[in-house]
Amino acid sequence: MTSSVDPADSADLLGPVEIRSMAERLGVSPTKKLGQNFVHDPNTVRRIVAAADLSPDEHVVEIGPGLGSLTLALLDTVERVTAVEIDSRLAAELPATVENRAAPFADRLRVVEKDALRISAEDLDTPTALVANLPYNVSVPVLLHFLATFPSIRRVLVMVQAEVADRLAAVPGSKIYGVPSVKAAFYGDVRRAGSIGRNVFWPAPKIESGLVRIDRFLPGSEPWPIDAEARARVFPIVDAAFAQRRKTLRAALAGYYGSPAAAGEALAAAGIDPQLRGERLSVADFVHLAGVDS
Template identity: 60%
Template structure:
């Protein structure tokens, strides 16, 4: 018999599952569940998954996106912190995607605390991420798994703007520069609040992440990120002042910035990740 695709969740099924679990979604956990199957299909299509891709999904919730991913990818490993939701998810997959259930793995825990995943390393990250942890989760998984070649994340619209912003943009900041260390981030769509339950009071954005080579530098990622943090800690300050603490004085910062080919009176908002790396190479190392 031919294999059949998963039966995606619809609004009535989502509400029925929530009622069965006596689930009360909370803002603190960022729990807004996708109820629209077409939105799931759109996310999966934009993720451009290959049949051999091993997807890591963060916060699968009731399984809306999980079911769509199982149809397109070779395997899905989902990380769920909520034990109530995690307890039901394997049965939902077994019931609605019986032909794909053997390609699903569940990890119960905090994605930010994950240090390894079962099976082969993931090649793609696809997730509906809650606002308060979206950037830390993306950065953690990109650092932990160099095998992740691509990703598609749904985040709050404001976060999407920050992830894809370039130097000189009003929304360019720490998330933009740090994600740029690993990958190119592109906004590929918007998602209205009406496709979620409960309905959030903000729009969401879809961001495609494409891995690229990290900057060629003798500085470590940690050293570059420390410079990024310092440069944006006081946004209106010139670099010579913002980085004075790292170099020991404003004069030393000026010297290092000029040696890196940068204007000491410029601000962090104008620098590329390669510029931050050039600065990091010149920060004094204390043994």
């Protein structure tokens, strides 16, 4: 990781005492509805930023900044951070937290008060990286929404439930390989980037967490088109293939193609055994089946 910041001007990161004090002052009680678990360990947020391998000139979008634990560490490292926060109290407080604890970097922050799933391309100015402790109840939909909406995002480093992290990084043939695995891999190289214990959060969740890193395919070297038209052709086939995992592809894709016979013909034409199940196909296989790579 590289940094553009003088160590003497580094941000004053939040610890457990500060997190609880701020929450009490704001009258904030973390809610399951919003998937809120606040990170209170400075070493963990430094680890997340390091795993993202950010350049100083990055424009990072952070989803669900909460009380600002990760935000402060990001501002220490990159020249622009846009924080998307749905909770109006937290969105209003974040600039003050940055001013108090990272004053030299206050002008690097922009806060957007909005539901992350409703963010459009007009809301953000070409972010180059997504780094976030994603709200656990909507982590996959939010991740895929941002990958689809912002082609400018080249790097993703997100913290999600450990089970979700495993699924996102799963490979064909494994029991946990499924729709999230294929759709994430559609955009780039996906891998597990570490594990996070439950005790670095307040409140402590009942589950472990994991880091997932996605390095998006570079423009001009994509193995297949990853635009909206390609997604519209590939993703419905992926959804259908995994809707009933125990079915063969010939049966699972019957609805999509109109009949089992038509599905079998399409699969055979793509060089795919119709008796296989969806979990055996790579993202490249799905792309080929959709005719996007031709």
